Amino acid sequence: MKACRGWEEIRMFHWKIGTAALLSAAFAAGSAALLAATPLVAQETVKLELWSRQDPSGPLRPGNVIKATERLNKELEAEGSPKRVEVAVRESPAKGFDDDALQLLKVFGVGEGPDMFIAAHEWICAFQEDGFALKLDDYIAKYPQHFGTIFPSLWSSAKCPDGTYAIPQDAEARMFFYNKKLLREAGYDAAFVDAMPERALSGDLTLDEVLEIAKQVVDKTKAQYGVLHRPNKGPDYIMVFQAYGSDFVDPTTGKLLLERDKLAAAFGWFERGVKEGVIPANNTAMEFDALRKEFYTGNAAFFMYGIWDLGSVAFPTYGLPQEEKAFFADWGWIAGPAPQKGGSPVSLTHPIVYVIAADTKEPELAVRLLGHASAADLNTDHAVTTTHLGIKPEQLEDPRYAKAWPLARATELLKITKFLPNNSQFGDLNGIIYAGIQGIESGRLSAEQAADFVIEEASSSLEDVIVK
Amino acid sequence: MTTIADELTIERRGHAGAAARRRTNFVIFLGPAILLTVLFFVVPVIIDITVSFTDLSRSLRISEFTTEQYEKVFRTDRRLSQVIGLTFIYVFGTLAIFNVTFGLILAITTTAIRNVSGSFFRGVWLLPRMSPSVLYILLWLWAVSPTEAGLINQVLMQAFGLDAPLDLLTSAPIALIIISNGFIGASMGMIIFTAAIRGIPEHLFHAAAVDGAGTFATIRFITLPALRWPISFVTIYQTLSLLVSFEYILLLTKGGPFYDTTVYALYVYRRAFESGQYGYGAALALFLIVIGVIVALLGWRFFDMERLLQRPRIEVH
Numbered sequence: 001m002k003a004c005r006g007w008e009e010i011r012m013f014h015w016k017i018g019t020a021a022l023l024s025a026a027f028a029a030g031s032a033a034l035l036a037a038t039p040l041v042a043q044e045t046v047k048l049e050l051w052s053r054q055d056p057s058g059p060l061r062p063g064n065v066i067k068a069t070e071r072l073n074k075e076l077e078a079e080g081s082p083k084r085v086e087v088a089v090r091e092s093p094a095k096g097f098d099d100d101a102l103q104l105l106k107v108f109g110v111g112e113g114p115d116m117f118i119a120a121h122e123w124i125c126a127f128q129e130d131g132f133a134l135k136l137d138d139y140i141a142k143y144p145q146h147f148g149t150i151f152p153s154l155w156s157s158a159k160c161p162d163g164t165y166a167i168p169q170d171a172e173a174r175m176f177f178y179n180k181k182l183l184r185e186a187g188y189d190a191a192f193v194d195a196m197p198e199r200a201l202s203g204d205l206t207l208d209e210v211l212e213i214a215k216q217v218v219d220k221t222k223a224q225y226g227v228l229h230r231p232n233k234g235p236d237y238i239m240v241f242q243a244y245g246s247d248f249v250d251p252t253t254g255k256l257l258l259e260r261d262k263l264a265a266a267f268g269w270f271e272r273g274v275k276e277g278v279i280p281a282n283n284t285a286m287e288f289d290a291l292r293k294e295f296y297t298g299n300a301a302f303f304m305y306g307i308w309d310l311g312s313v314a315f316p317t318y319g320l321p322q323e324e325k326a327f328f329a330d331w332g333w334i335a336g337p338a339p340q341k342g343g344s345p346v347s348l349t350h351p352i353v354y355v356i357a358a359d360t361k362e363p364e365l366a367v368r369l370l371g372h373a374s375a376a377d378l379n380t381d382h383a384v385t386t387t388h389l390g391i392k393p394e395q396l397e398d399p400r401y402a403k404a405w406p407l408a409r410a411t412e413l414l415k416i417t418k419f420l421p422n423n424s425q426f427g428d429l430n431g432i433i434y435a436g437i438q439g440i441e442s443g444r445l446s447a448e449q450a451a452d453f454v455i456e457e458a459s460s461s462l463e464d465v466i467v468k
Numbered sequence: 469m470t471t472i473a474d475e476l477t478i479e480r481r482g483h484a485g486a487a488a489r490r491r492t493n494f495v496i497f498l499g500p501a502i503l504l505t506v507l508f509f510v511v512p513v514i515i516d517i518t519v520s521f522t523d524l525s526r527s528l529r530i531s532e533f534t535t536e537q538y539e540k541v542f543r544t545d546r547r548l549s550q551v552i553g554l555t556f557i558y559v560f561g562t563l564a565i566f567n568v569t570f571g572l573i574l575a576i577t578t579t580a581i582r583n584v585s586g587s588f589f590r591g592v593w594l595l596p597r598m599s600p601s602v603l604y605i606l607l608w609l610w611a612v613s614p615t616e617a618g619l620i621n622q623v624l625m626q627a628f629g630l631d632a633p634l635d636l637l638t639s640a641p642i643a644l645i646i647i648s649n650g651f652i653g654a655s656m657g658m659i660i661f662t663a664a665i666r667g668i669p670e671h672l673f674h675a676a677a678v679d680g681a682g683t684f685a686t687i688r689f690i691t692l693p694a695l696r697w698p699i700s701f702v703t704i705y706q707t708l709s710l711l712v713s714f715e716y717i718l719l720l721t722k723g724g725p726f727y728d729t730t731v732y733a734l735y736v737y738r739r740a741f742e743s744g745q746y747g748y749g750a751a752l753a754l755f756l757i758v759i760g761v762i763v764a765l766l767g768w769r770f771f772d773m774e775r776l777l778q779r780p781r782i783e784v785h
Contacts, residue, residue: 102526102744109528130527282614282638285725290615428743435726442638442725460544461745 042082046362048369051107051117053100054091057312060382061118061169061352062089068372072365075372085365090114097352098233098427101126108132108357115360116370121157121166121351126424128160134356135163139367146371149392157351157419161254166353167370170379170388173410173417174236174348175333176200176210177295177303182223186216186301193332200334200345201416207243207269207337210302214278217301225300226278231286233434235350235420236304239336241266241433242346242418248429249421250466256423258458259468263436264451265339270440271447284438296320306350307333307410311387324405335413347413349389350420383407389414425462432457513757519750526744537751547727547735555732558646559710566650567706568699571657576687578658579665590662596652605719608648612636637721641729645717649710657702664698665691700771707763712756732756 052062066087073084094100097120105126107113113132127133136158140147150168158166183193199205214226229237241248244266250257273279280286286294295303296318314320321327336346354373356366372378376394383390384404389411395401402408420426436454439445445453458465520537522530541548574593578586596604611619614635621633636644668690676686714734717723723730723738730738733756740749768774 102742105527105744109526126526130529132527282635282725285614285635285637285721431743438724439726442728444726444728456546460540460546461743461748 044083045086046083046365047086047088048116048360048362048366049088049090049114051090051092051104051114053094053097053118057308058170058352058382058386058388060378060385062091064373064378064382065089065116065354065369067378068369068375071372071375072369075368083365085362085369087369096232096234097123098430101427105130105132113357113359115362116354116356116366118169119166119353119355121168121353122420122422122426123424124158124166124353124355125160125422126427127355128165129424132358133160133165134358134360134363134366135165136167136356136367137163139363140164140167143367143371146368146374149394150374151391151393153414154351154391157349157422158353160422166355167374168391169352169354169374170382170391171349171351171414172306172308172388173413174239174304174306174350175335175410175413176227176337177305177331177333179223179295179298179301179330180328180332181330182217182221182298182301183213186213186220188213188216197332197334200337201412203338203343203345204341205334205337205345206341206343207240207339208272210334210337211269211273211276211278214273214301215276218277223299223301225280225294226276227273227302227304228280228291228295228300229283229304229437231284231288231291233431235348235430236306237437238420238430238433239304239346239348240269242348243336243339243343244269245339247418247421248426249423253466254423255464255466256421256425256429256458256462257466257468258455260451260455263454264447267436267440267447267450269339270437271450274441274443279441281441281443283441284434285442293318304336307389307406308387310406311385311404324409333410335416345416347417348420349414349417428462429454429458432461513754516750516753516757519747520754522747524746524750526746528746534747537748540748541751541755547730550727551730551732551735554642554728554730555711557642558649558729558731559707561642561646562650562653562710563703563706565646567653567657567710568703570650570654571702572661572695572699574654574658575661575665576691579662580683590655590658593651593658594655597655601715602719604652605648605716608644608720612644614638638725641721641725645721645729645731648720649713649716652716653706653710656706660698660702661695664695668694700767700773704764704767704771704773707767708760711760711763732759 050062050065055061066089069085069087076083076085092100092103094103101119101123104113104117104119108127108130119127124133128135147167151171154168154171155164158164158168178196180190180193184190196205210227217223218226241263245262246259246266248257249255270279274281283291292303292309292313294300296314310320315322320331321329336348338345354370356363356370360366374391376390376392376398379390379392380395380398380401382388383395384400384407387404387406389407390396390401420430423429432454435457436445436450439453440447440450455467459467521533521535523532523534523536524530574590578589580586581589599607610617613619613621614633614637616622616625616633618633620636621630624630624634672690673686676690681689712733714731714737717729717731717734718737721729723734727735732752736749736752736756739745739752
């Protein structure tokens with residue numbers, strides 16, 4: 001009986017040991033599995049929304065942000081951060097950046113704003129004024145690896161009175177494109193035609209001489225139009241106003257500034273153009289595509305527009321030569337000429353910028369994400385595929401960038417380039433200026449009346465306008 | 469045996485029942501109409517009045533209540549007088565040429581010819597109204613295109629030897645918006661007048677013919693007097709409709725060139741939605757509502773609609 005009991009005890013002992021071993025093994029395995037699984041369980045996906053206009057002239061503006069998520073997530077993983085970023089793009093169908101900004105202001109107004117958005121630089125202060133944009137100065141200083149080499153001149157397009165509210169995404173150059181073949185047909189010799197860019201840059205070629213040349217083309221060739229400009233509100237025609245001395249902002253107060261004589265002088269150029277039969281009376285009623293077609297198919301001498309149109313439309317749609325020499329044989333561009341001999345020529349750059357919403361829950365991640373999206377290689381992808389200028393000097397060393405000759409050639413204009421003013425009301429003022437041009441071209445207003453019209457309209461519908 | 473008191477109680481119950489029935493009928497028959505009027509007229513008007521006393525602008529925020537918008541309407545907005553003048557020309561031009569006169573001509577001519585041909589032509593004139601507005605205006609844009617490809621220019625240049633293409637959008641924009649709207653508006657008058665002409669007893673025409681009345685005399689003395697009510701209705705209805713509609717103008721000319729075709733309703737739209745001045749747009753819209761109500765009341769009075777809507781004293785069979 002005793003022996004039997006002893007055997008039982010041994011069995012019991014074995015059983016206890018076995019159970020304990022099993023339990024410990026199970027516990028160890030469970031803990032290991034739990035430990036291994038911990039990072040997965042705790043990983044947190046941060047969803048950031050990016051508002052972007054559907055814009056064939058810059059699909060990589062949102063595209064580069066999406067690509068940047070991969071880089072940021074790798075960085076977060078290396079840091080051991082549990083956060084991972086995911087970007088959702090909200091595309092707006094607005095026709096232009098002005099319509100898009102107005103739409104987005106409403107979206108923010110009803111509390112449905114995105115975390116980040118893409119905008120034309122002159123609109124950022126409208127968002128800043130209503131408290132929708134995040135001030136970025138501290139973040140920019142914190143991440144020199146992302147933002148340190150962006151051209152200093154571009155940052156001025158991202159500033160509002162009290163700080164920096166945007167990250168430059170690209171730049172470009174606005175100019176007067178011209179059709180050399182038509183000018184030669186009109187009787188100008190090749191040397192004269194080829195020297196025009198130089199003469200414009202030195203201030204020797206004037207705006208009125210452009211009208212004269214255009215008149216010769218209309219009179220002596222089959223071409224119907226002398227000078228064409230965009231048929232909607234936008235930046236290009238502002239070059240003419242800048243040439244005649246209007247900068248639209250009082251440098252001391254930052255308020256909108258309208259100088260009657262300078263406005264009337266610029267409107268006078270449009271008036272003379274229409275009277276000479278050089279600028280069509282229905283320019284503002286034409287469809288954009290039809291207007292482009294008139295120029296690129298050889299029915300107009302000059303076209304006021306921007307460098308990116310070569311890559312976006314002229315090369316792919318109208319088959320203009322993509323090789324540099326062949327292009328400059330029959331086509332070319334000049335800076336916005338000076339108003340009188342010896343005056344200053346103008347060019348305009350219209351940077352597009354990334355902005356972060358003031359109420360985003362993850363400002364730090366949004367800044368880092370846009371920092372990665374501003375990487376030289378990604379920005380060069382955008383620049384070379386859509387003929388926009390880059391934002392960093394290191395891009396100039398990229399062989400792809402060097403190969404894209406329109407970019408290198410347009411960079412010459414950056415020496416004289418200006419920006420649209422970063423005033424929250426400039427978008428509205430530009431609409432009034434455009435209506436003034438329309439009034440002149442359709443014969444409803446004289447240059448003097450157009451200047452009065454702009455001053456009256458701006459004074460009655462905008463705030464704090466200084467009139468001189 | 470019922471007492472007088474019982475009879476009175478029954479009578480009172482009867483009255484009470486009738487009153488309850490009247491109330492129920494009122495709710496059943498007029499309730500939906502009243503609800504819709506309140507929801508889609510009274511409430512929007514109240515919202516509009518409220519917004520017009522605020523500084524609601526492009527980010528949809530109100531920072532203060534103000535009378536600033538009304539000061540703008542009366543003091544600083546110099547476009548307004550031109551816009552009101554143009555609206556007058558547009559509304560009365562479209563109404564006088566197309567919606568009433570041309571509608572009437574179409575009704576009289578299509579009822580005077582054989583039924584099949586009449587129906588066919590009425591069908592053709594209904595096409596613009598049946599087409600989606602964007603499609604209809606796209607056809608117009610092609611017709612008036614200032615290039616040689618435009619339909620009107622093709623006809624004028626090839627058939628009439630015109631040298632250079634015409635640009636009607638720049639040279640005659642007001643005529644264009646009147647014609648493009650009129651082609652649509654005429655069909656409504658046409659249908660209502662046709663129905664009214666069909667309702668005139670046949671024997672009156674026979675009697676007139678026996679008396680030796682010619683076509684014009686028959687129209688003057690038989691047809692037109694019978695159309696008084698429909699003409700009054702179409703005039704008032706179309707005036708109100710033209711005052712507030714602007715989609716065809718927006719699509720065709722965008723209100724331009726310059727402000728040449730910006731009628732009042734389009735002006736409100738441009739101010740509110742293109743410039744983001746919602747408070748100012750609301751103040752301007754309030755005047756449109758007031759003008760609409762005044763026009764409706766004046767029309768009611770002028771055409772003596774009350775009498776026309778009364779039950780006829782003599783039945784004509």
